[in-house]
Amino acid sequence: MPKQVIVQSSIEAVEIIDTPIPTPRDKEVVIKVVVSGTNPKDWKYPLWKDLPHNSGDDIAGIVHAVGKDVYEFKPGDRVAALHAFGTENGSFAEYAVAPDWTTFHLPHNVSFEEAATIPLSGLTAAIALYVDMKLPAPYNPRKPAESGGEKVPILIYGVTSAVGAFAAKYARLSGLGPIIGVAGRAGDFAKTLVDYVVDYRNGEDALVAAVEEVLAKEGLGSKVPNVFDAISENGSFEATLRFIDPNGGTVSTVLPPKLFARDKENFKYPPGVKAFNSAVPQVHSTHKDFGYLWSRYLGRLLEDGRLKAHPYEVIPGGLNGVLIGLKNLKDGNASAVKYVYRIEDTEDVPMLRAASAQGTGGQPSGSQSRQNSHPLGDFPFPF
Structure with a gap:
């Protein structure tokens, strides 16, 4: 049997x-x-x-x-x-x-x-980017910045996870950029997926500084308008809170802050941030x-x-x-x-x-x- x-x-x-x-x-x-x-x-x-x-x-x-x-x-x-x-x-x-x-x-x-x-990782990333964050899909891509289009930066926390990697691949197909990936020991793989890699292992302050350095280099101010958190544990919410644009930023997480933030009772995004918990069972x-x-x-x-x-x-x-x-x-x-x-x-x-x-x-x-x-x-x- x-x-x-x-x-x-x-x-x-x-x-x-x-x-x-x-x-x-x-x-x-x-x-x-x-x-x-x-x-x-x-x-x-x-x-x-x-x-x-x-x-x-x-x-x-x-x-x-x-x-x-x-x-x-x-x-x-x-x-x-x-x-x-x-x-x-x-x-x-x-x-x-x-x-x-x-x-x-x-x-x-x-x-x-x-x-x-x-299936699970590919559909999770798709739900996050195209249902919740409402970014342009690959079949209706933006004109890339190198071809004269407007820059649409996105940061993917946990970019070497399967969900994060598919999100980075979709972002590339959609003409988004620069794509910033937060990674750790799989940094070499991350470099194949994104424009910039920042290492979370150096601590939250260094991570935030590295993100701000990338944005300054690209002439994009100091805040990220689009963040996909493919980890949603172990401090990723708190780090995201420091570099998400508080006035119009969009963030998607794979797990809810009310269960996984360090301070579950008091964690919240600024009123100007659109926040989604992207759940593939949908x-x-x-x-x-x-x-x-x-x-x-x-x-x-x-x-x-x-x-x-x-x-x-x-x-x-x-x-x-x-x-x-x-x-x-x-x-x-x-x-x-x-x-x-x-x-x-x-x-x-x-x-x-x-x-x-x-x-x-x-x-x-x-x-x-x-x-x-x-x-x-x-x-x-x-x-």
């Missing part, structure tokens, strides 16, 4: 269980997963209400079956897809399910490994049309080479490697890389447990669960 991974809410163990092949609902696609990607939310989100579940959302594989109202896909098609957050049959499995509107055909020049880096609820349009556009951008996948690392063992990838993400080991799993490499191992796991059956004790709690557990995902 096919298998899937259940991630325990302690993030200390996963259980590989037998599960039947899903039956698609009317607008769903069942995909035989060839490669699954993973994201930071995959270790954080199972903590939501202490509910162990299959938290994978990045799918790349072959269509197995489609619902009765699906007309764009058929069994045998190569596809990538974004699974709907918090629902059954995620990507850590031999068979996964996705809505047809966040499924897209894979060009022949894109591997399954590359494809597995794209493509499965309030922004289904955008999810549909942009998913198909991703296929086009990939086919003609305007967009490239994020760098990836294959974690050995297929589904048996999921725990390793999640632990690496939790421990901050990933840098400018997405972890992916080749499902066919899975061996028959019913339970994998980290050395620090407690209790039986991979279920956390109450105290252990609380010790591993994360603010994402309170994030109001729009289902």
